[in-house]
Amino acid sequence: MKKGFTERDICTKFITPSLVNAGWDLHKQIREEVTFTAGRIMVKGKKHVRKKSKRADYILYYKANLPLAVIEAKDGEHSVGSGMQQGLEYAEALDIPFVFSSNGKGFLFHDRTGQSQKMEQELKMEEFPSPAMLWAMYRQWKGIDEKAEQVITQDYYSDGSGKTPRYYQRISVNRTVEAIVKGQDRVLLVSATGTGKTFIAFQIIWRLWKSRTKKRILFLADRNILVDQTMANDFKHFGDKMTKIKNRKVDKSYEIYLALYQGVTGTDDWKNIYKEFSPDFFDLIVIDECHRGSAKEDSAWREILTYFSSATHVGLTATPKETKDVSNIHYFGEPIYTYSLKQGIDDGFLAPYRVIRYTIDRDVDGWRPEQGQRDKYGNVIGDRIYNVKDFDRNLVLEQRTLEVAKKVTEYLKKTDRYQKTIIFCVNINHAERMRQAIVNFNADLVAENHKYVLRITGDNDEGKAELDNFIDPNSKYPVIAVTSKLMTTGVDAQTCKLIVLDSNITSMTEFKQIIGRGTRVNEEFGKYSFTIMDFRNVTNLFADKDFDGDPVQIYEPTGGEDIVPPEIDEGEEPEPPKDFPPIGGNDNGDEPGGGGNEVRTYYVQSVKVQVINERVQYYADNGELITESLTDYTKKTVKQGFRTLDEFIQSWSIADKKEAIIEELLEQGVLLDELQQEVGKEYDPFDLICHVAFEQKPLTRKERALNVKKRDYFAKYGEKARAVLEALLEKYADEGIEHIESMEVLKLRPFDQYGSLMEIIKSFGGKKQYVQAVRELEQQIYQTA
Incomplete structure (x- = not known):
């Protein structure tokens, strides 16, 4: 039927x-x-x-x-x-x-x-x-009983624009609201950077607040910019019911409060603003970036949570911290929902990445000073082998910094010198030296605007003042931000396209946070992917099973300690004074610490440093980095779809548009543009595939165009049609097959000299005849195959 x-x-x-x-x-x-x-x-x-x-x-x-x-x-x-x-x-x-x-x-x-x-x-x-x-x-x-039903069925906030939560945001909100209504008072939500955690927090708070389940709510963040962004964007709908806690004098007439950890706690009693509230004042506390916890200078959210222990506590993070000493899961319990970076990339909500890994000779071989060798400030260098863990901390090889800056500049010049870039360094001192090196390699653009490159670190007010401008997609400057710890988390850099790793990062939490600086997609500004330049093998962490797996509690309480164990200090490392040699040292060639005053850092100018290997890796369909060569990966992938050369040629020949096959290959991870870089820019996709996958001798586009001209194929067409086809052939030779398949090309130069689009098509006898002529031209181009 x-x-x-x-x-x-x-x-x-x-x-x-x-x-x-x-x-x-x-x-x-x-x-x-x-x-x-x-x-x-x-x-x-x-x-x-x-x-x-x-x-x-x-x-x-x-x-x-x-x-x-x-x-x-x-x-x-x-x-x-x-x-x-x-x-x-x-x-x-x-x-x-x-x-x-x-x-x-x-x-x-x-x-x-x-x-x-x-x-x-x-x-x-x-x-x-x-x-x-x-x-x-x-x-x-x-x-669910009747009382819980009233809360669970409470609608989301809607401003009438039609914007609704994405599916993973809805799951996060629904599961949290349901858990709280059913009596769970500690909740952990894990959602990858760039997936809208503050929007999730807003909808959770809105539904609990509107249903009067929770009447007074505190939202805690660890950066002033995060609190301000939250109030101005997602939380703005709370209007005059919302306030930011700024000083000791607090107004208790509000219902939604936002604050910095640092703003309400501190070692000095006068800083403990939260004690102005009674312990049962808040019903709900939401902790943003809860993995950061208790850095020394901000004294910890745990102090606040202990004080407001009767409230429900919800922790939000992209990276729950799990070490033998620190555990979010121990405090909050297992995540109620996890939305990972891999899921976000697979769904198209987050940007994929490629990795360029550099091997530096001194990082591999290490460096040992000659007996009695002194550094640039006259300090005798301790006699031992220094390796990559020492560089820029105990020993500065100044040529190494220059080599990294040079490679970064070369990449920018090859791609886009105005793409937003973050360079992560070992410490503040290293960041300053890197800034200077980048300035010297990009003197032309720095001359146009000195804010082209800035050091943005915890100790530098001028740099920190420009952080908003770096984040703002509409702001051209600064372009390059050189940092150490300050920008690892909470920096919503939507248009960041390049992340440079020149720091010894071993913490999976920190690594995930750094990668998160590039994962946001911004279609308005053409941000769809990003590149990671790795100078210290940090991206080995991508292969770690914990990189994108479910978080597992590592910390095991031994009994008797505080329910939230103390965390490591994630703040900026203190630095020796700038432009002064390290204090101390001795002239006897002793190793640091072996008597006399210890030299913290040796500075060596004369040691030659060079990159000995450069390797590009790509994000594959399965969420892993392709570690084999691009040509090997291409050969394997193409042969999965086309078993023989004849099968590929037949598919190519009968395709109405070659662009369709090109896009199909692209979906399979065959990166033709990158392949052109390796094999040759003068070859089109057809020849690249035939050569790489089936070991055929490739012809350049110009060679194929010349072969067509030799056959005097155009003689059967009228004068105007012949001129248009000859121009299409030239365009193919210069730019490739994809650029001649759309009729829109007829609106561009040099075709506009032959009349309007409709006039050109008319010279072929109509649209059908024009399309047929282009198909025949393509057959002529690939005839020798």
Whole structure:
């Protein structure tokens, strides 16, 4: 009966009427063709494409914030259960309990809650369950009573713009609200940098506040800029109910309070502003970046949490800290939900990256001074082998700093000298020397504006004052920020495209935070990916199982200690005075610490340093870095899709547009632009693939164009059409096949001299004839294959 009906016909004529007849509100509860990911970004040189986004045929909602069911539809040629596996995959990702598949003849129902007698059962079209039936099953599954229901069904904030939380934000908010309503007073949420943690925090607070479950709320952050950004952006809807705690005199008439850890705690009693409030004043405390915890200078959120222990505490972080001494999980419990960097990149909400790893000779071999050798300040250098862990801390090889700055500058000149860049150094002293080196290698742009490169560290007021401008996508300067610790976390640099690692980073928490500086996507400013330049093998941490896995508690309490163990100091390292030699040392050649005053750092000018290896790695489909050579990876990937050269040539020949095959290869991780860098820019994608995957001798675009001209192929066309085709052939020779397949090219030079787009097409006899002529031209280009 339903053969010949398309999937859309099945939805319109059969599934939607069944839902409406079962009592589902067409406008409020039924959403069709719901796209819930953005589509993974695949970078192609300066361009990008997105893979197909994930889209559910139907999602059914009890209320706007509570999805209950996924329905996958299939056309009349498929069985009733054909869509079930896809539906289950979507339901698992979306945290939805009930799944249906339908071909218009009936429904297959899968109950993920385990309450039904059968996990899967077939239903007639008229037997689809009502909203009340599925909600009753949901309530029973979750153990929700009437009081909890009032809170759980409280709507999100909406400003009328149509913006709704992304699916992982909804899951984060719903799970947190539900846990709190059911009595859980410690909650940990893990969400990758750039995924909107403050928006999640706002919606959690809004729903608990509007339902009057929580009446007075404190939001804690560790950077002033974070508090100000939060108030101006996501939290602005609290209006005059919100205030920032700034000094000892506090106004207790507000309901939403925001504060710095440092602003309300301190070693001096007068700084302990939070004691102005009674211990039971706040119902809810949300701790942003809770992994940072208790650096020495800010004295810790734990002091505040201990004081307000009766409140519910929610910790937000991209990187829960787990060491033998420190544990977020020990305090908050296991994360109630984790949305990882890998998930964010796969969904297309976060930017993918590539890694360029450099090997420096002295880092590999180490360096040992000659007997009695002195540094530039006259200090005798302690006799031992110095390695990469010593460089820029105990020993400064000044040529090494110059070599790193030179490589960074070379990359910028090859790509974009105005791309926002963060260079992470060992300490403040190293950052200052790196700033000077970058200035000297980029003197032309620094002459235009001295803020082209700035040191932004904890001790430098001028640099810190420019942090907002570095973050602002509309602000051109500063372009390059040189830092050590200050910018590892909480800096929302949406347009940062280059991260340089020249610091010995061993902490997985710190590494994740640093990588998070580049993961944001900003389509308005063309930010779709970023590059990591690694000079210290820090990106080995990508291979660590803990890099993007579920956080596991490492700290094991031994009993008797504070419930939150003390954390390591993540602040800036104190530095020796600038422009002065290190104090102390002796002239006897003793090692530092072996008598006399210890020299903290030796400065050596004359040691030659060079990069001996450079390797590019790419983010693959499985979320791992491609470590094999690009040519080997390309060969393997292409042969998975095309077993023989003939198979590839046939697919290429019959394709209406070669761009479609190019984009398909790009989706598989074959980076043709990068391959051109290795094999040769003069080859087009066809020849690159034939050469790399099938070991054929490639022809350049100009050679292929010349072969076409020799055949006198254009003689059969009229004068104008012939001139247009010759110009298209020249454009192919200069730029590639993708640039001649769109009719839009006819609006550009030199084609505009032959008339308007319509006039040019007319000279071929019409659009159909023009398209056929271009296809024949492509056949001529690749004829020798």
